[in-house]
Amino acid sequence: AQSVTQLDSQVPVFEEAPVELRCNYSSSVSVYLFWYVQYPNQGLQLLLKYLSGSTLVKGINGFEAEFNKSQTSFHLRKPSVHISDTAEYFCAVKVPSGGYQKVTFGTGTKLQVIP
Amino acid sequence: DTAVSQTPKYLVTQMGNDKSIKCEQNLGHDTMYWYKQDSKKFLKIMFSYNNKELIINETVPNRFSPKSPDKAHLNLHINSLELGDSAVYFCASSQDAVENEQFFGPGTRLTVL
Numbered sequence: 001a002q003s004v005t006q007l008d009s010q011v012p013v014f015e016e017a018p019v020e021l022r023c024n025y026s027s028s029v030s031v032y033l034f035w036y037v038q039y040p041n042q043g044l045q046l047l048l049k050y051l052s053g054s055t056l057v058k059g060i061n062g063f064e065a066e067f068n069k070s071q072t073s074f075h076l077r078k079p080s081v082h083i084s085d086t087a088e089y090f091c092a093v094k095v096p097s098g099g100y101q102k103v104t105f106g107t108g109t110k111l112q113v114i115p
Numbered sequence: 116d117t118a119v120s121q122t123p124k125y126l127v128t129q130m131g132n133d134k135s136i137k138c139e140q141n142l143g144h145d146t147m148y149w150y151k152q153d154s155k156k157f158l159k160i161m162f163s164y165n166n167k168e169l170i171i172n173e174t175v176p177n178r179f180s181p182k183s184p185d186k187a188h189l190n191l192h193i194n195s196l197e198l199g200d201s202a203v204y205f206c207a208s209s210q211d212a213v214e215n216e217q218f219f220g221p222g223t224r225l226t227v228l
Binding site for chain 1: 119155157160163215217219222
């Protein structure tokens with residue numbers, strides 16, 4: 001079964017500084033990878049996804065992530081964060097299949113942008 | 116227009132009561148989900164329906180019973196509520212069970228006293 005690990009539960013960063021949120025996964029087969037964002041008191045919203053092709057994926061709000069198969073990682077980055085980026089970020093993995101498969105979410109990383 | 120909506124947004128109730136949470140999506144999706152998010156923000160799938168058919172049923176107590184009257188609705192009924200049921204419950208939908216992006220509702224915060 002697949003699993004996903006987000007090592008950092010909280011990441012404080014100053015406004016306009018760069019940030020990287022780490023995500024590692026484990027799976028014996030190829031996977032699809034996702035990053036979702038959850039703003040306070042809201043549901044999750046898709047930031048970006050990797051299905052195949054280019055390993056560098058660009059998402060909404062200036063975020064991007066790079067799929068690294070050898071390191072089984074899918075770290076999320078933003079070159080300059082804004083106060084409005086303060087939120088919880090979830091990495092997720094899905095094993096593609098002709099049948100039904102569930103998405104497994106990581107435990108989340110809280111990004112705190114400091115003014 | 117809200118894509119995935121849930122009612123109620125907040126639910127406070129006593130132990131032992133029975134309650135329901137409703138979910139509706141107007142995206143024309145075939146697949147709907149219920150997730151439970153605990154106080155540590157851990158998000159875990161509970162159920163998934165595809166065209167009104169149950170396709171995912173995680174290890175959830177029998178007190179939880181999903182019902183899908185049509186593919187636009189997936190309701191969650193909980194019997195004999197316990198303190199440990201306190202959490203935020205999210206409904207989500209996707210185009211189908213293979214489609215990769217899920218659209219989430221705003222959540223229902225359930226507090227059991």
